[in-house]
Amino acid sequence: MSPRTVASYRDTFVLLLRFAEETRRLPDHGMRIADLNARFLADFLDHLEVRRHNSVRSRNVRLAAVRAFLKFAARRDPDNLGVIENALAVPMKRFERKMVGYLQREQMLAVIEVATDTWIGQRDRLLLTLMFNTGARVSEIIDVRVADIVLGPTNSVRLHGKGGKQRSLPLCKSSAQAVRDWLHLNPQLRDKSPLLPGRDGHPMTRANVAQRLQLAVEAASARYPQLERMSVSPHVVRHSTAMSLLQSGADPCEIALWLGHKRAQPGAVVTRHSRLDVSTQ
Numbered sequence: 405m406s407p408r409t410v411a412s413y414r415d416t417f418v419l420l421l422r423f424a425e426e427t428r429r430l431p432d433h434g435m436r437i438a439d440l441n442a443r444f445l446a447d448f449l450d451h452l453e454v455r456r457h458n459s460v461r462s463r464n465v466r467l468a469a470v471r472a473f474l475k476f477a478a479r480r481d482p483d484n485l486g487v488i489e490n491a492l493a494v495p496m497k498r499f500e501r502k503m504v505g506y507l508q509r510e511q512m513l514a515v516i517e518v519a520t521d522t523w524i525g526q527r528d529r530l531l532l533t534l535m536f537n538t539g540a541r542v543s544e545i546i547d548v549r550v551a552d553i554v555l556g557p558t559n560s561v562r563l564h565g566k567g568g569k570q571r572s573l574p575l576c577k578s579s580a581q582a583v584r585d586w587l588h589l590n591p592q593l594r595d596k597s598p599l600l601p602g603r604d605g606h607p608m609t610r611a612n613v614a615q616r617l618q619l620a621v622e623a624a625s626a627r628y629p630q631l632e633r634m635s636v637s638p639h640v641v642r643h644s645t646a647m648s649l650l651q652s653g654a655d656p657c658e659i660a661l662w663l664g665h666k667r668a669q670p671g672a673v674v675t676r677h678s679r680l681d682v683s684t685q
Contacts, residue, residue, distance in 0.1 A: 406566065406567060406568070408566075412469060413469040416465075416466045417473075419452070419456075419466070420448055420466075421435065423447075424439065427447070437477055438487050440474070440491060441490060441491055445470060445491050445494050448466075449463050449466070449494070449497075459499075460497045460499035461499065463497055464496045464497060467494065467496060468496075471492060474488050474492050475492070478492075504640065504643045505634060505635070505636075505640055505643070506640060506643040506647045507634075507636065507640065507641070508644075509644075509648055510628075511624070511630075512536050512641070514624040514628055515532060515617075515621055516529060516532045516533055516536065516620070517529075517624075518620050518624050519532070519620065523603075524603075526589065527586070527600055528620065530599075531600050531616065532620060534548070534561065534575075534579060535638065535641045536641060536644065536645055537573075537576055537579045537645070538561060538573050538575075538645070539646060539649075540563050540642070540664075541565070541566075541638075541642065541664070542613050542614075542639075543610070544565055544664070545600070545613070546598070546607045546608045546610070546613060547563075547598075548561060548598070548600065549595065549596055549597065549599060550587070550598075550599055551595035551596065552564075552599070553575075553583055553599065555583065555584060558574065559575040559577075559580035560573060560574050560575055561575055565664040566664070571661070571664050573662065610638075613638055614638060617638060617641070621636045645662075645663075646659050646662075646663060
């Protein structure tokens with residue numbers, strides 16, 4: 405499994421063991437396979453939706469983690485095979501997939517422009533600029549190191565995607581200049597340093613990126629009031645990049661390669677820049 409899958413499984417069992425302690429008075433060191441029965445598992449999933457306000461998608465991700473463990477346990481604890489089989493019968497919950505929204509180019513540029521001249525504001529401007537230029541996943545953008553940036557006759561960034569895949573994407577002139585300005589402002593950043601650190605020098609977190617994006621959207625809504633009615637997440641920015649590429653005439657297969665979808669090959673390099681530009685001019 406990838407490190408992110410392992411982290412997701414870890415988080416699931418932290419929540420599950422905490423739930424067992426709160427509702428069953430079961431300490432984590434005292435929980436047995438027999439306690440992880442279908443009734444307990446159903447109550448845990450309801451807790452995620454009702455008390456923690458998780459989406460159905462998140463609920464199903466947690467269930468998938470527990471199922472993986474139960475399948476592992478079934479081969480090693482035959483005495484509790486009946487309990488395990490009943491727990492494995494707890495179904496995934498069906499849900500309707502919502503259409504992912506996107507921002508028009510002018511709206512996205514307005515969001516990028518609101519960053520201030522403070523250190524945090526300049527970092528946020530570069531963060532949003534690179535997110536829109538590349539369409540990177542949050543995990544990819546916060547993993548970018550200084551060494552992943554190539555500045556010269558051609559400018560590019562190397563992204564580390566799912567399953568160990570890597571891809572190199574071109575940076576438009578305004579993005580490359582923003583990176584140069586940022587590195588000039590932060591000469592202490594070395595090759596292995598995160599390009600977009602927090603004040604503690606560590607990479608930004610997913611929650612931090614979502615928070616900074618939301619603050620920028622709220623500020624930009626003064627110029628574009630329709631933003632107040634939109635739920636703008638990092639994934640919406642990614643989708644906005646895809647729509648900008650599509651509207652500029654890019655081939656859908658090329659867009660899939662650009663975004664690092666499954667059809668993209670490991671180590672792929674996107675050479676065509678299309679007409680996507682995050683310049684505010």
